[in-house]
Amino acid sequence: MFWLKKILSQLVMPVPFTLLCLLMALLIWRYCSKHKKVIGQLCLFLGFSTLLVFSNSYVSAALSHSLESRYSVNEIPLSFAYDENENYQCYVMVLGSGHTENNEISAVQQLSSTALARLMEGLRQLDIADRPCTLVVSGWSGGITPTPHAMIMKRAAIELGVPAESITIFPTALDTIEEAQxxxxxxxxxxxxxxxxxxxxxxxxxxxxxxxxxxxxxPTNFISSTGYWWRFSAENLFISQRSIHEYVGMEWLKIKRFLIETFE
Structure with a gap:
């Protein structure tokens, strides 16, 4: 189910969808009869339209802002969630987001820009906490690198001053659902x-x-930014794709819950 979800979700992302449309157009023009080539023209139109729309600054900003505006930056210590005299263990969990393994550079430099932004916000949350907290980092290797992402995050946190004994890792969590579990x-x-x-x-x-x-x-790593309406760029396409990934993911959660409730 994990890999099926990953593959199917890719098919509705702007870049893979555009490539799929262009490939279909090429195959139709090459192998189909003349009266069916109108379908190829439609595929070509859909491909270029998708690329054009989602690389626009206004479209990417609208898609991302709708998600990013739901939660504001947290400036309040966790103690607000408890009674004043209640004793509790404080945890700050940072979700993983990829790295490039290279033993010749520091762990901090191996982190993706997204992972680094998340880790830095996690350290800021440790700083504003009203008591010592445990930092929780997560992420598997992705099947690509030998070292789990959680371990690279832990090494980076140690390089940035967090004691090793204050860090807990989830090195086998494949996705957000497994991180939550x-x-x-x-x-x-x-x-x-x-x-x-x-x-x-x-x-x-x-x-x-x-x-x-x-x-x-x-929340951290805010990427929404409003530019000129006529501006088209790969950066806007990237922002749109990340946003669409989240919308698709939320719809998948609804479908999954419906199926579970239906067949229980």
Whole structure:
């Protein structure tokens, strides 16, 4: 199901969808009869239209802002979620987001820009906490690198001054659902700070809440920016694709829950 979800979700992303349309147009023009070539023209139109629309600054800003505006930057220590005299264990969970393994550079430099932004916000949350907190980092190797992403995140956090004994890792979590399940085993009903990209936060909160967890949102890595209406760029296309990935993911959650409730 994990790989099926990944493959199917790619088919509705702007870049793969455009390439698929162009490939279909090429095959139709090459092998189909003349009266069917109108379908090839339609595929060509859909491909270029998709590329044009989602690389536009206004479209990418609208898609991303709708997600990023749902949760504001967290400036309040976790203690607000508890009674004043209640004793509790503080956790700050940072969701993973990829790295490039290279033993010749530091762990911080191996992190993707998204992962680094998330980690830095996690460290900021540790700083504003009113008591010592455990940093939780997660992520598997992706089947590409020998070292799990969680381990690289831990090494980076240590390089940035976090004591090793204050870090917990989930090195086998494949996605946000498995991260939530692992966190449930660790914290139970205890509220905790959840750090992830602002576009990813709405879906993350939904997933963690469905596991009966109590995350406090600390979004970071805001990417929405309004530019000139006539500006088209690969950066805008990237922002649109990340946003669409989140919308598709949230719809998948609804479908999955419906199927579970139907066949239980």
């Amino acid at each position: 692992a966190m449930k085993q660790l914290v139970g009903k205890t509220p905790f700070i959840l750090v992830t990209s602002a576009t990813h936060m709405p879906r993350s909160i939904k997933i963690f809440s469905q596991e009966n967890l109590f995350p406090v949102a600390a």
